[in-house]
Amino acid sequence: MEKKKLTIALAGNPNSGKTTVFNNLTGNRQKVGNWPGVTVEKKEGNLTFKKHNFKVIDLPGVYSLTAYSLDEVIARNYIVDEKPDVVVDVVDASNLERNLYLAVQLLEMQTSLVIALNMMDVAESRGHRINVAELSKLLGAPVVPMVAARNQGTEELLQTVIDAAEGGIRVKGINLHYGHDVEAEIEKLEKSISGGALAGSYSPRWLAVKLLEEDKEIEKKVGQA
Amino acid sequence: MNYNELIRTRDESLAHLRRIHGDDAETMIADARYGFISGLMKDVLEKPPVEKVTMTDRIDRLMLNRWLGIPFFLLILFGVFQFTFTISTPLINWISQGMDWLAGQVAEISPAWLASLLSEGIIGGVGVVVSFVPIIFLLYFAMSILEDTGYMARAAFVMDRLMHRLGLHGRSFVTLMLGFGCSVAAIMSTRTIENPKDRLVTILVTPLMSCGGRLPIYVLLTAAFFTAYQGLVVFAMYAIGVILAILLAWLFRKKLLPGESGHFVMELPPYRLPTITGVLAHAWQHGKAFLTRAGTIIFSAVIIIWFLNYFDILDNIGRVIAPVFSPAGFGQWQAAVALIFGILAKETVIGTFGTLFPAAIGATGFGAVLSSELGWTPLIAFAFMAMVLLYIPCVATLGIIRKETGSWKWTFFSFGYTLVLGWLVATLIFQIGSLFI
Numbered sequence: 001m002e003k004k005k006l007t008i009a010l011a012g013n014p015n016s017g018k019t020t021v022f023n024n025l026t027g028n029r030q031k032v033g034n035w036p037g038v039t040v041e042k043k044e045g046n047l048t049f050k051k052h053n054f055k056v057i058d059l060p061g062v063y064s065l066t067a068y069s070l071d072e073v074i075a076r077n078y079i080v081d082e083k084p085d086v087v088v089d090v091v092d093a094s095n096l097e098r099n100l101y102l103a104v105q106l107l108e109m110q111t112s113l114v115i116a117l118n119m120m121d122v123a124e125s126r127g128h129r130i131n132v133a134e135l136s137k138l139l140g141a142p143v144v145p146m147v148a149a150r151n152q153g154t155e156e157l158l159q160t161v162i163d164a165a166e167g168g169i170r171v172k173g174i175n176l177h178y179g180h181d182v183e184a185e186i187e188k189l190e191k192s193i194s195g196g197a198l199a200g201s202y203s204p205r206w207l208a209v210k211l212l213e214e215d216k217e218i219e220k221k222v223g224q225a
Numbered sequence: 226m227n228y229n230e231l232i233r234t235r236d237e238s239l240a241h242l243r244r245i246h247g248d249d250a251e252t253m254i255a256d257a258r259y260g261f262i263s264g265l266m267k268d269v270l271e272k273p274p275v276e277k278v279t280m281t282d283r284i285d286r287l288m289l290n291r292w293l294g295i296p297f298f299l300l301i302l303f304g305v306f307q308f309t310f311t312i313s314t315p316l317i318n319w320i321s322q323g324m325d326w327l328a329g330q331v332a333e334i335s336p337a338w339l340a341s342l343l344s345e346g347i348i349g350g351v352g353v354v355v356s357f358v359p360i361i362f363l364l365y366f367a368m369s370i371l372e373d374t375g376y377m378a379r380a381a382f383v384m385d386r387l388m389h390r391l392g393l394h395g396r397s398f399v400t401l402m403l404g405f406g407c408s409v410a411a412i413m414s415t416r417t418i419e420n421p422k423d424r425l426v427t428i429l430v431t432p433l434m435s436c437g438g439r440l441p442i443y444v445l446l447t448a449a450f451f452t453a454y455q456g457l458v459v460f461a462m463y464a465i466g467v468i469l470a471i472l473l474a475w476l477f478r479k480k481l482l483p484g485e486s487g488h489f490v491m492e493l494p495p496y497r498l499p500t501i502t503g504v505l506a507h508a509w510q511h512g513k514a515f516l517t518r519a520g521t522i523i524f525s526a527v528i529i530i531w532f533l534n535y536f537d538i539l540d541n542i543g544r545v546i547a548p549v550f551s552p553a554g555f556g557q558w559q560a561a562v563a564l565i566f567g568i569l570a571k572e573t574v575i576g577t578f579g580t581l582f583p584a585a586i587g588a589t590g591f592g593a594v595l596s597s598e599l600g601w602t603p604l605i606a607f608a609f610m611a612m613v614l615l616y617i618p619c620v621a622t623l624g625i626i627r628k629e630t631g632s633w634k635w636t637f638f639s640f641g642y643t644l645v646l647g648w649l650v651a652t653l654i655f656q657i658g659s660l661f662i
Contacts, residue, residue, distance in 0.1 A: 068485060069420065096270060100262045127273035135269040178257040181245060185238035192231050211235045212242075212250040216485050223228045 005053040006165050009079060011106060012090030013099050014061035017118040020148040021090050022058045025158070035074050049158045057084065063098075065105040067217035076217075079111055080201060085165045087111040088157065093123035093130060093145070107139065107173045110203055114160050114171075115143040116153070140172035178209070185212060281496045285379065294383035301376070302463065305367040307456045309360055310444075316359035317444070324352040328583065342531055345583035350527030353579035354519045354572045357441035362512040364440065368405065369507035373499030377402060391475045394423035401427070401470055404434030405463070406511060408622040412629055422482040426474050428629055429639050432618035433470040433646075435463045437511060438518070438571035442613050445575050449592025450606040458607070462614050469615065469646070515572075522570045530566060530580050553612065553651035554605040554659075559598075568617050604662055608655040616647030 008025075012018035022030075026045025035042045043058040059078060060071035067073055079087060089106055091099040106113050115136075123130060136143040142160045146153025163169040177183065189208035210218040242250045288297055328344040371377050381402060385395030396418050403411035411431045418424040435443075443462055447455040478484075533539040543558025546565065550556045563577040582594045595601040601609075617640055618626065627636040 097262055097266050100265070101258060104258050104261060129271040131269045131271075135265070138265050138268060174261070176257060176261055178254050181242055182250060182253050182257070185242060185250070188238065189231070189235060192234055209254060211231075212238060213254055214239070214249075214251060219232070222231060 005055055006086065006161065007082070007084040008054055008056045008161055009059055009082075009084035009087045010056055010090065011059045011075060011079075011087055011102065012061060012116075013063050013092065013095075013102060016061070016090045016092040016095075016099060017148045018058070018061055018090040021088075021116055021118065021146075021154075021157075022056060024148055024151050024154045025054075025056050038070060038074070040070060040074055049155070050162070052158075052162055054158070054161075057082075063102060065102065065109070066213070067215045073217055076109075079106075079109060085112065086114055086161045088114050088116050088161065090116045090118050090148075093117045093120050094126055094128065096123070096128070096130065103139065103141075104174070104176065107141065108176060108209065109206055110173055112164055112171045113139075113141045113173070114157070114164050115139065115141055116148075116157055117143050117145045118148050118153075120145045121147045121150075138174075140174050142169050142171070182212065281375075284496055288376070288379045289382060291386075294379075295387070298380045298383055299464075301371070301380075303456070303460050305364070305371070306460050306463075308367055309363045310456050310459070313360040313363050314448070317356055320356040320359070321353075324348055324356060327352070338535065341535060342528070345580050346527050346531030347524070349579040349583035350530065350576040351519055351524050351579075353445075354441060354523050354576050355516070357444060357572075358512060358516060360440060360444055361437055361515045362508050364437070365406065365511040366504060366508040369504040370499050372507070373497065373503055375496045388471065391471065392478055393471070393474050394418060394420060394427070397423065397427040397474065400431055401434050401467070404431045404436060404470075407436050407438075407514070408432045408434065408618060409625045412622065412625045415629065422478070422484050425630060425635065426477045426482060428626060429477055429635070429642075430470040430474045432622050432626075432639065432643060433466050433473065433615060435466040435614055436571070437515060438619065439613055441572050442574050443610055445578075445591055446595075446606045446610055449595060450601070450603040458610075462610055465611060465650070466614055469650075473642075473646075518570050518572065523573050523576050526566050526569045526573045527576045527580055530562070530577050534580065549648075550612075550651075552656065553608050553648065554655035555599075555601070555609045555612070555651075557599045560609065564612065564616065567613065568620060570619050570621070571613060574613055602662075604655060604658040607658070608651040611654055612647045612651040614647070615643055615650055617644050 010018055010022055010025075012021075022043065022045065026047050029047065030043055030045040033042050033044075034040065040060060045056045045058075047054050047056065057078065059075040062069070062072045062075050065072055065076045067076075078084070087106055089103050091103060103113070103115060117130070117132065117135075120130075130145075132143050132145055142164060144153055144157045144160050146157060148154075160169065164171055178186065186205060186208045189211055190204045193204040193207050207218060207222070211222070239250055242248070242253065246253060288294060290297075328348045331343040331348065332340050334340040334343065371380075381395070381399045384398040388395055388398055397415075400411050400414050400418070403414050408431050411434070412428050415424045415427045415431075418427060439462075440459075443459045444455075447458045451458045530539065533542070539562055540558050542565070543560075543562040547556045547558045547561040550561060550564075559578070559581050562581075563574045566577050567574040578591070578595075582591070582598065595606070617623075623636055623640060626639055627633065630636065
């Protein structure tokens with residue numbers, strides 16, 4: 001039976017092992033080009049796993065999803081505009097706290113997120129014990145422990161991606177509470193946004209948060225709509 | 226609801242939040258994310274207890290303190306200058322005496338022009354520069370200790386908060402600190418700044434930081450005119466450089482290159498004990514570069530100066546330009562000539578004085594000659610130091626600006642604005658100072 005091709009966007013901090021994960025997934029079936037209009041390298045690859053065809057897009061390595069750097073805007077726009085079936089965030093388990101900042105922002109965008117908890121061996125060697133089940137529960141997203149450097153966990157990751165895309169696992173996400181005062185303002189702005197032209201492709205809540213962050217990219221988009 | 230209304234509603238929200246919290250919504254939202262994560266971490270991560278409160282954490286609580294961070298930074302910087310001066314002054318005096326003795330020995334050589342070239346040109350000009358090797362070496366020794374212990378990263382972190390409030394990129398300050406050593410190396414380090422506007426602004430203001438080449442000039446002039454407050458006056462020069470660099474960066478960013486500035490995560494390495502070999506190696510690198518400049522650029526410049534002076538051409542050149550500097554108090558042809566040749570390398574300023582007043586190599590003798598021959602007062606010396614600090618980056622720096630910006634326009638701009646700035650500041654110091662003294 002022919003199945004729909006699934007698109008995976010690969011996100012993650014620089015040095016999280018994202019490139020290794022990408023290579024493990026796609027092998028030598030990679031294509032290198034540029035992101036439209038800019039000279040930032042864009043890599044994509046294809047693979048087949050359990051009769052599913054996948055397209056994998058390697059997003060630029062970023063710490064955050066603000067509009068302050070080109071890389072962050074590219075990553076963010078891809079997720080919003082191209083709507084990949086699943087976003088895989090490669091997280092360095094030995095540097096969990098810092099890496100989760102990106103994961104939280106991806107969840108705020110209500111993406112269908114799968115966390116690839118990479119470098120488990122490094123975390124263990126430093127005596128860090130991560131409660132993976134609890135992490136998954138708190139983030140409302142599946143977490144797959146892996147050691148990409150030794151190609152461990154790749155199949156589990158792909159299986160989880162299939163489950164997330166086909167609804168076998170529900171990616172619930174988080175509802176981050178920004179504090180009463182900020183929330184009150186978000187609510188006001190959300191109401192103003194709801195009827196607008198952008199409300200279709202962006203969640204009004206996310207747009208409201210971005211406007212409060214004085215995000216220049218989003219201001220421009222709202223202005224054009 | 227249209228765009229303008231939406232933005233107006235948003236701006237009202239921002240103003241409201243700032244009023245009740247005193248913070249940007251952006252900060253509050255980021256804090257909410259960090260709060261969520263740090264809460265989450267407590268539930269999912271178990272770390273070995275040794276990682277809890279380290280020595281580094283304890284020191285950082287003090288060094289990175291919101292209120293004490295900058296005062297600590299200034300105090301440490303001031304301490305560095307005091308240390309450098311106290312130890313190096315006797316060393317410099319010994320070397321100067323040696324140079325005097327050497328100049329006396331070669332003065333008898335014939336023919337007379339050769340004696341003049343050797344004693345006035347080479348020993349007077351290059352010798353006076355070389356005698357400052359101890360202070361250069363010690364300054365970098367102290368700076369390397371700050372760098373290798375990990376304190377420099379803290380200083381940049383503390384300044385980053387201030388810089389960010391002014392809409393500047395935090396990484397700029399890391400570059401500016403390198404500018405204390407040499408502007409060329411500092412400007413090359415701007416490659417790590419991704420945002421092109423942030424980078425350009427940083428390149429433009431880096432030459433305002435007081436590099437090692439200016440230090441001999443301060444040392445000589447403060448020893449001559451500010452005996453009791455040497456460390457304080459030199460510290461003031463460095464402070465003027467830092468303050469103007471930040472101020473102009475802010476101005477350029479606002480007027481010439483408006484736009485959003487990049488965020489970055491400042492990495493704070495744990496404090497370490499520096500190794501003797503590491504510190505000595507750093508200090509030696511800078512000391513060697515200083516000696517190399519003395520042996521090449523300054524040596525050649527001094528020979529040209531001596532030649533022009535021997536044939537009475539130099540004063541004619543100087544006299545054409547000197548009146549421009551009269552409002553700043555140093556409108557004498559010798560000062561004008563020193564400033565012109567100082568563009569080759571800032572140390573040449575004192576090399577020129579050394580050649581023009583060969584009898585005055587020692588610091589006290591120098592003060593006597595400058596006050597009797599040029600009529601200089603401490604106020605003029607101070608204005609002149611400010612000029613040397615700010616005016617026109619040296620040739621090597623202009624070269625690297627051209628290379629890194631890829632633009633003659635910005636190279637000329639940095640030539641022009643620093644000249645105007647130096648002149649303005651020196652004139653203001655002299656004119657306002659004259660009202661009180």
